[in-house]
Amino acid sequence: MVKVALKLEQKLKLSQMQRLTIQMMSLRGQDLQDFLHEQVTENPLLDIRYPDVRPSGSGQEKPIDNIRSHGESxxxxxxxxxxxxxxxxxxxxxxxxxxxxxxxxxxxxxxxxxxxxxxxxxxxxxxxxxxxxxxxxxxxxxxxxxxxxxxxxxxxxxxxxxxxxxxxxxxxxxxxxxxxxxxxxxxxxxxxxxxxxxxxxxxxxxxxxxxAAADCAYVRADVEIYRDDMGQLMVRSLEELPEVFFREDLYANYNKEGDIGTRRFIRRSKRQFLDLRTALAFRWQSIFTVMKYIILWQQDYFRDGRELRPLTQQAIADGTGLSTATVSRVCRDRYAMFGRHIYAVQTFLAHGYRRDAGSDGSISDKAIMKQMTAFIQHEDIQHPWSDQQITEHLRQRGIHIARRTVTKFRLKMNIPNSSMRKRMKSW
Incomplete structure (x- = not known):
């Protein structure tokens, strides 16, 4: 006897446009260029235009001179x-x-x-x-x-x-x-x-x-944080992407002379191009929005080198109106250039902990680790600070964290415990 059963379940159904946007948001550098090449290969009405890379005669290095071999893992x-x-x-x-x-x-x-x-x-x-x-x-x-x-x-x-x-x-x-x-x-x-x-x-x-020789990974900044002529902090893209454009001449020709199947195909190709252009625009707009919010929130850090303020991906999502997933894709494996140095975007984020003093009543984890490092650097060699003593010392300064959090931060900074530090400094 055949059993018949019904099963009710919810499934997330994404449109073609949503899938394309999610896919492109995670791509960067050469992976994004390869993806654009694939789109041009699959769609005969798309073409690609490369930026002019001819030497300017200024005596600068050729692009091939900057290529290095990767280390062996x-x-x-x-x-x-x-x-x-x-x-x-x-x-x-x-x-x-x-x-x-x-x-x-x-x-x-x-x-x-x-x-x-x-x-x-x-x-x-x-x-x-x-x-x-x-x-x-x-x-x-x-x-x-x-x-x-x-x-x-x-x-x-x-x-x-x-x-x-x-x-x-x-x-x-x-x-x-x-x-x-x-x-x-x-x-x-x-x-x-x-x-x-x-x-x-x-x-x-x-x-x-x-x-051993570690596997060397060379990263390239996706965006640059800089000051304009007025001293305002700005952000610009450093990605060198080829321009993908639609062949309007071919579309007009085939739409006029082609049969029904051909016209249906070229119209679908045009929709694909519009989706691709929209996804590219949304990708850059999301990156720009997230980076502008980070710059605005951490402007004391970028201007004066002060401590980072607490900032999480959820806070960025709430402040920009973007989804948490979109903010996560923007921050993950993306790099920014600032002051001739390259930083992971995640570097500018920090978890917050309660403190008594301060404008917003909180302090970032990176600021706490900076204070812990200062404590340990100036501690008595014969009586180094234990994690509990560091916790109490931070509490006296109005910073309220648990001892296990201090231990977690110390291990994250690769600092040995007090007993090991005493032996290492006494050798």
Missing amino acids: VEEALMKQLRVQMQPKAILMAAGLVIQSLDEKGFFKGELSEAGSEYGLGSEDMEQGLRLVQTFDPPGIGARTIQEALLIQTRRRSDAPAGAAILLQEHYEDFLHGRWQRVQTEMNLTAAELQHICRFLKKLSLQPAPQ
Whole structure:
């Protein structure tokens, strides 16, 4: 017996114009140019006109002179080293899986058994693959912990002092917590020998991946923030897009002499051109509107270099009338030039936190992190600030945030905790 059932559900249905606008809003640079080329290729009534790029005779560099080669990523460098290894196929496959599972710092944080189960590799194969990767450059790559990364680097250094590997392997916890007297006694070291080991360990990298050549990504500003002759902050586009125009001559000819099918086709082609032109105009208008709002809100920052005011994408959407999704697409992966420097547009946004003083009763997260950095730079070496003490100190200044927020900001700035700072400054 056949069952008949009804299902009621809501689905978001976008028009062709909406889909085109959303797609173009996220494109920038070469991707947008490629998209325009595709539209011209698909629509025979569209044509494209390129800007004049002939040299002006001013002796400036040719465009080809500015092209640089991209750096090699960590994964590519490791795969090159893997290809020249003479090992069984299972171990090579396991090593490749390990390389693909490394985090951005070069550590392996996953489970070996889970990484190899999909390819039928056992734990022993994965262990051998991991050990093989740990012999690659940069030293310490593939380590599972900081302790293991330091140990691998120490064993591969010919200038490692005697006892450094033993200290890391057997007395790491005491070393980490600064129990120098216990380490010195149990390892039977003199104060000078222990200090020599500590100086050596201080030179080692806590993150193996940055030692390798990172994948260099060269960005180009989409807009420029500048001052006009009157000193007013303005914004202009830096995109060099070809002009897409409609062939009115062909349209008139085919609309007059073509059959019904031809006329229907060319009219549809004209609608596509109008949609494309509207989407391009809306794209630039949205970028211009968002950037003007940012400039207006953060004008103290652009004019005088003062702290950023709290500003979120939702606030921009409320202030401009644009949707939050549109503002998000404008800000994402888009760059602005200001004062001969290039900034991500997201740099000008900041979350707000409550404070007692101030015109709007709030302060940005970036301003708080700036104050935290100043506290830590001028702290007593023997009694560094703890996260709780920083929280209390900010509270005395009228800034109300939780201790966990202070910890989050400190980690975001790659600042060690108070115990680690005390040991690092005392070495």
